[in-house]
Amino acid sequence: MKTKIPWWHFPLLLVVLGSLLPLIWMLATAWKTPEQVFNASLNPWPYPATAANFAYVMGAIPLGRYILNTFIIAFIVTAAKLLTSILAAYGFTQFSFRGRETLFYLCLLSIFVPFTVTMMPNYLFMSRMGWLNTYTGVALPQMADALGIFLLRQSIRSIPPSLVEAARLDRVGHGRILGRVLLPAIKPSLIALGILFFINTWNEYFWPLLMINDKSMYTLPLALQMFTNLEGGTNWGAMMAAATLASLPPVVAYLLAQRYVVDTFIHSGLKG
Amino acid sequence: MPVIAGDIYFDKVRKEYGRVTALEQLDLRVAAGERLVLLGPSGCGKTTALRLVAGLERVTSGKLYLNGRLANNLEPGERDVAMVFQNYALYPHMTVWENIAFGLQVRRVAKEEIKARIKEALAILGLEGLEERRPRELSGGQRQRVALARAIVKQAPYFLLDEPLSNLDAQLRTQARTELVRLHRKLNSTMIYVTHDQVEAMTIGQRIAILAGGVLQQVDTPENIYNRPANTFVAKFIGNPPMNLLPGIVKGNQLFLGEGLKLIIPGNWSAWLLGKSQNRVIMGLRPEDVTLREEGVAEGEGLPVRITWRENCGKERLYYLAAGDKELTASFSEGRTEPRGGELWLTIDWDKVHFFAEGDGNSLGYPWNTRELSLKAYA
Numbered sequence: 001m002k003t004k005i006p007w008w009h010f011p012l013l014l015v016v017l018g019s020l021l022p023l024i025w026m027l028a029t030a031w032k033t034p035e036q037v038f039n040a041s042l043n044p045w046p047y048p049a050t051a052a053n054f055a056y057v058m059g060a061i062p063l064g065r066y067i068l069n070t071f072i073i074a075f076i077v078t079a080a081k082l083l084t085s086i087l088a089a090y091g092f093t094q095f096s097f098r099g100r101e102t103l104f105y106l107c108l109l110s111i112f113v114p115f116t117v118t119m120m121p122n123y124l125f126m127s128r129m130g131w132l133n134t135y136t137g138v139a140l141p142q143m144a145d146a147l148g149i150f151l152l153r154q155s156i157r158s159i160p161p162s163l164v165e166a167a168r169l170d171r172v173g174h175g176r177i178l179g180r181v182l183l184p185a186i187k188p189s190l191i192a193l194g195i196l197f198f199i200n201t202w203n204e205y206f207w208p209l210l211m212i213n214d215k216s217m218y219t220l221p222l223a224l225q226m227f228t229n230l231e232g233g234t235n236w237g238a239m240m241a242a243a244t245l246a247s248l249p250p251v252v253a254y255l256l257a258q259r260y261v262v263d264t265f266i267h268s269g270l271k272g
Numbered sequence: 273m274p275v276i277a278g279d280i281y282f283d284k285v286r287k288e289y290g291r292v293t294a295l296e297q298l299d300l301r302v303a304a305g306e307r308l309v310l311l312g313p314s315g316c317g318k319t320t321a322l323r324l325v326a327g328l329e330r331v332t333s334g335k336l337y338l339n340g341r342l343a344n345n346l347e348p349g350e351r352d353v354a355m356v357f358q359n360y361a362l363y364p365h366m367t368v369w370e371n372i373a374f375g376l377q378v379r380r381v382a383k384e385e386i387k388a389r390i391k392e393a394l395a396i397l398g399l400e401g402l403e404e405r406r407p408r409e410l411s412g413g414q415r416q417r418v419a420l421a422r423a424i425v426k427q428a429p430y431f432l433l434d435e436p437l438s439n440l441d442a443q444l445r446t447q448a449r450t451e452l453v454r455l456h457r458k459l460n461s462t463m464i465y466v467t468h469d470q471v472e473a474m475t476i477g478q479r480i481a482i483l484a485g486g487v488l489q490q491v492d493t494p495e496n497i498y499n500r501p502a503n504t505f506v507a508k509f510i511g512n513p514p515m516n517l518l519p520g521i522v523k524g525n526q527l528f529l530g531e532g533l534k535l536i537i538p539g540n541w542s543a544w545l546l547g548k549s550q551n552r553v554i555m556g557l558r559p560e561d562v563t564l565r566e567e568g569v570a571e572g573e574g575l576p577v578r579i580t581w582r583e584n585c586g587k588e589r590l591y592y593l594a595a596g597d598k599e600l601t602a603s604f605s606e607g608r609t610e611p612r613g614g615e616l617w618l619t620i621d622w623d624k625v626h627f628f629a630e631g632d633g634n635s636l637g638y639p640w641n642t643r644e645l646s647l648k649a650y651a
Binding site: 160162163165166167168169170171172173176180181184185187 | 326327328347348349350351353354355357358359361363364365374375378379422426
């Protein structure tokens with residue numbers, strides 16, 4: 001049986017290839033020798049492939065340490081953002097109090113405040129608290145996110161209110177309503193949001209750059225920049241190897257969770 | 273698993289949502305162990321009344337008593353009510369067993385006790401073998417029964433149902449009606465059942481409370497609701513096809529319904545209507561209470577009508593009639609000879625006529641003792 005592919009898939013395919021090209025280039029260059037890199041042909045295929053670049057990177061900088069730093073910060077920030085978003089979204093949906101909507105929209109407004117506005121006050125605050133060069137300093141200003149509150153509020157509002165009402169009639173307290181009724185029902189959103197937070201924090205460059213000058217506290221984006229500078233901008237194979245290693249953890253996290261997200265999407269809901 | 277039922281008393285209860293009044297001063301007493309149906313069209317306030325009992329909404333003014341105790345400010349969890357929601361509100365990620373057990377676990381009922389109650393409920397509702405299924409793996413009827421099981425294991429004195437059958441197909445619904453009444457007889461709790469379906473109301477309710485626009489129209493037995501509607505709203509709302517309502521003017525013993533439409537009122541009715549000193553009236557005639565004749569009748573004995581449309585519904589036939597500028601329906605059970613077309617005469621059984629006041633639409637009562645009927649209905 002022949003499947004007919006609509007013609008407009010071809011331009012889409014080109015766009016996909018275009019956006020994949022830098023990634024392919026990164027992966028390929030990481031396995032090339034310097035001669036292959038500077039070969040005039042645009043052949044992306046590293047043949048014969050070499051792992052020397054990876055060995056070199058591992059020897060040149062304490063990559064493990066940077067991965068650990070980045071992971072700790074990304075983990076703390078993701079966990080904290082999810083927690084604050086969940087609690088705020090619960091409050092904005094389950095309690096009715098005067099000024100609730102106003103408060104929510106004020107909260108949303110913070111999305112539109114550019115980073116450059118809060119950057120200096122946050123820096124000064126962290127510096128006065130003596131939190132420069134600490135995980136706390138990097139993580140603390142990122143621990144709440146209006147986008148998370150907004151998205152989770154939407155998810156909770158999409159759950160039939162009768163689920164919560166049935167629980168209230170059974171004398172179920174807020175903790176258990178949240179933990180046993182609402183969170184399982186919005187699990188797909190939580191996971192998706194968690195991945196988003198994790199990858200964003202993982203890739204964050206500017207704020208860690210302000211907060212950290214102690215090399216042992218560097219996160220991966222800072223380390224990459226440092227490594228590029230050290231290599232004088234010519235050792236492309238090694239730089240691409242470092243970039244490949246740096247991008248692995250979020251890709252793995254995404255792949256693991258993606259399967260799970262799809263799974264929970266399929267099995268959620270009560271459609272008859 | 274019979275429980276000790278409590279009574280429910282709405283004392284001038286009013287509920288507003290912002291500027292919208294959902295319930296205007298509801299006065300209603302539901303006896304302990306009674307099966308009361310709240311019936312009315314969408315937006316009439318019936319679900320609001322139910323949610324007030326559950327504590328999911330707060331009373332705006334007036335007092336709500338549960339078993340003699342003022343309940344206005346009680347939290348839903350403190351009211352000891354079991355409720356079945358229209359969409360069943362089963363927790364999608366829990367199994368049938370977990371769904372039913374959840375509320376009991378929260379209230380720290382002993383494990384053995386939980387097990388025993390769930391087993392009994394599953395047996396009563398024929399759900400054995402489905403314990404490990406999740407709601408999405410159940411049919412609509414099974415979900416509805418799981419929701420019922422979750423409610424009955426609470427063994428609460430109040431059992432509230434919000435249109436629990438509206439998501440089932442017609443056949444299941446008929447079966448579920450009977451099951452519900454049987455279940456209530458076993459439980460013996462005070463049951464309030466909300467529906468917009470008059471058949472459900474007539475078959476399930478020991479009494480029916482009809483609401484319209486947030487105002488209680490009538491509370492009575494199904495028999496009295498049908499035979500003695502308190503006003504034109506109830507008269508039209510109950511019965512299918514609805515009651516014919518014909519505005520007219522009473523002059524002495526004559527009723528003028530329009531051009532060439534005159535009826536002689538029998539003595540008991542004309543004396544009764546005279547006593548009401550109301551000459552602008554609305555006459556109510558149920559479609560099944562009229563007769564169509566092919567031979568002419570004496571002047572004032574019947575109304576000349578034409579058939580404009582016929583419907584064969586199997587067990588009955590419906591005739592849409594035109595009498596002058598008035599439209600009526602008549603229904604006859606199968607087996608009677610089909611009237612031919614052309615000019616026919618519609619005659620009335622005066623023992624089955626209703627009169628309402630024009631204006632407020634309230635019933636003008638009946639010239640015979642209606643109490644007899646009420647007593648018979650309760651027996």
